Amino acid sequence: MRPHLAALLWRTALAAGLVCGIGLLPWLTHTDPALTVLKARSPERDPTPEVLADIRDQLGLDSGPSALLAQWLGGLAHGDAGRSWISGGEVMPAVLRALGASLLLMAVALLVAAVVAAAVCARTLHLGARRRLKGRRAGGTGSAVLAALPEFLVGSVLATVVGVQLGWLPALGWYGPQWTVLPALALGLPAGAVLGRLLDDLLPGAFGEQWARAAAARGLPGRRIARQAVRRCLPALLPNLGLFVVGLTGGSVAVEQIFDIPGIGRTTLQAALAQDLPVLQAGTLALVLLGAVATGACGLAARLLVGPALRDGALPTLHGPARSRRSVQPFVHGAVLAAVVAFGLPRDPLALNTGERLQAPSPAHPFGTDALGRDLLARVAHGALDTLLLALAISAAALCAGVLLGLLPRLSGPLVDTVNAVPAALAALLVTAVAGSGTTTPALAVTAVAWAPLAAHTSALLAQERATLHLTATRSLGASRRHLLRRHLLPAVLPPVTRHALLRLPGIALTLASLGFLGLGAQPPSPEWGALLAENQPYAERAPWTVLAPAAVLALLGALAVTAAGGVRRPGRQRRNHGSEAPPVAPPAAPAKELAETR
């Protein structure tokens, strides 16, 4: 019971810290809440000292943050989350309604994600059930491309094409089941691709296990073997599923905007911008609670699925046979990307000519021009370096932090849930409060949230790995914890987590761009890829090429990252008790591996 209590305490402390952090936000960032509240109420109103003083009086700002916070917490004990600073309406009913809409959207999106994930794994399942996995090529370009597609792009394309041009489904509002389809698709497609890739990564290992061979030998139908293989792999995935539950509930601002859904993402973003602290606190707290519940549910589900095996250390290791054939895909992807950059670099990404706006692709402008008549090829190429370097650096940092914290699941579990529940804009504001608005702030803000899914993944894999038979054997032979960690745990965990980190690389580039409106991140006219997508989104229908080019290179980057991680392996190294899986060559993994080799 003790560890549970400690975890509960730690979780409560984190939630309390977050709420207090929000309560102090205006005082930490030196942004006058009276001013931001006034601007949220009446953007045109001149901020005269009298008006600001009236608002301060009205909100009781002069009594200071601690009094305000104490008052809010006191009310919360009676289920009263105070009144919104902007509208004056009661917070609790508004937040609960928004949460309800978002939860429904999330549920349908997860359904879509499940279907997509199934489609992504279909080939592996099919082959695995028939025991024909050996020697197949590392595929997955399609799912990597899908995972790299930004939600807002999928959303606006669906709204325009399916909603407006074809008229099959309503594209605006939130009034009934048929309204949920398009937004759920926009959210579920990329999420399903990520989950599908993670599952696809684990499945060959499950099919390689003894029971699967035995079952096949006994003539059990392939379908049943496949089902058990999925069941075998799900526990490692569940923590990430839990994160998606919260991420899709609180973080789908763009999709809520496009389809006009009164969800909690928009509510908290608006509150964060206007410093409407009661709403922001209530919304964040609701998301943190949801995160805790989701984690609890996932833990329960994992226990139901493989509980006794986990406890008794009776799991075989989950490492698939080596995918022996080297894939040419990463080289193709890399070559295309390099060619685009090489052709674009000599062009001027900033020279604008409003006379040539929104020109379709032509010999003079191979990728067309944007709304200000700038050459898109040039912009894509010039943005490549910044985008790639920054996103790679953040991914590497997030991977290191994620793996390190993932090794300490008691400490990081609640932290992961809490961090994951914090909306990106709020995280950026909090980081700005601590680090100031320097050039590194956006990168810090993104890193501060990007490590969470990787840590969750690491913890889940570790828990399984610790329960494997060969570890029990090694332990009983007297191996030290250090030895276990270096020789067995890390080498087993790093490859899939690294692939996971690379899968999320394009998403990091997009998150970076989404901080622009806070004055953080890339400023126009910088051709950073995420910024390119954002600035051209309004023209997506009239001039599809303006978003196609940046989306294509981003997807290509995703495909490159994933296929490179899956296909490029260190040759000539076999691990006896691990099958033949060796860590992929990736910068963050290298130091651990070197250490392992020198011993």
Place this chain on the structure above:
Amino acid sequence: MRPLRSRLFAALALTPLLAGCFASQGGEAQDDGNGGNGSRLRVALAFPPAERLSPYGADATLLSRLGVAEGLTTMDANGAAAPALAASWRQVDEKTWVFTLRDAEFQDGTDVTPSAVVNALTRATRAEPAPAALSGVTLTAEADGGQAVRVRTAEPDPILPLRLSSPALAVFSGKAYGTGGDGGRVDPVGTATGPFELTEVDGAASATLDRFDAYWGGRAQASGIDARFVADGTARANALRTGEVDIAEAVPVAQAATLDEDTRRDTATTRTTALLLNSSSGPFKDPGLRAAARAAVDTSALADGVYEGYADPGAGVYGPAVTWADGKRRKPAGRAQAERAKDTPITLATYDNRPELPEVAQVLKQQLEKAGFAVQLEVREYSRLESDALEGKFDAFVLARNTLVDTGDPVAVLAGDYTCDGGYNIAQLCDKDVDRAVAAAQRTADPGERQDAAMAAEAEILGTDAVVPLVHQRIITGVGTTVRGVVLDPYERALVGTGTRR
């Protein structure tokens, strides 16, 4: 075990569905009730209510655009005061006006009496913060016999009738003001006097309105309005294209081309986008460099290239929507000679709440760089930018400003934005001649002379080159092909009127 578990799962998955997680869809149900009596209008509005439709803030405009609330007066096409709840008025002395009320009824069935009007105006003066139309004005109202209201101001106020046309000073019945339990909130549901009556407000998502049959101006043709607040411009345009709404307010320029030509209406507005140059610090303290910046700007490239023709090139502080301005415009005098900038570094800031502004800033960057400036752009969300702008931290600022703010008085914007004491002086302009000219305009009572004086002050301001008018924005309203009688108001105070129908 498994069937039970899967059943449990299904139940869990369905729970949110059962919990009523959807938004309510306005007044669909009432649709058939008024069959054959004019159909309901479906309107997509751009700005959701921020303060639960309180008339004392920006939401007041929503109430007046939907034909819910009215004040004693209204503003006519020429920007002059016209009768509304007051049938006529006269000035008794410098500080006193008497407004004679017409026979009208509140939507709750009570009569519009002088005491009700006095109550409404008194409440407005006590609101905190005070409505923008009343800032700096001390106003008292009292009943004057059975049919008139006497309004006094502490200082002479030549534009009082125009001031009372502000949507913030709309008149509601006593029931609206409650007992003060909810922070002195005004409840506009069923308590106003306009042709349409609010029956239900669903937070910041939608509002339902029914026709108010006893409206003094005659019964409206539409039987009601289902208003939805859709913040995303593309979503509003899409709603019109799919026929989900009849009127879509403020369609972004980028989406205009996706609408059929016969559903696009554009109206000149009083909104002027201008380049403000910081004239008290930094490189633009030098009038010669300000002149160089003005000379470098090509406004037609902005109007055609960025606004796709949905804007007029900048002529002055007031654009073509201010109908009288063009005929009275004077040539700015005393402009400095343009100097040549030599790689002068400047910061140019703007905000992204209006999607065209970052594009304008990028075009300006190129134009200014051709003239020898080294431009650094700064684009943020408006509330994250304003205090820095007011403190003069930027050398140049691109601002879209409504030039007939709050009261409809042309002088107010000049006093606020370009005088030493101005509360919204982003250009940091402090010039004796400008202050003198603006003060003279503020003192002038006669509407025509006031306009002349305003134009004289405008010429003084433009002469300093602290402000470079870029474009006068046209607002695009999407109107369904079957809809007639939409009120396209340059002052953005009206949208649906008694004659609007489909």
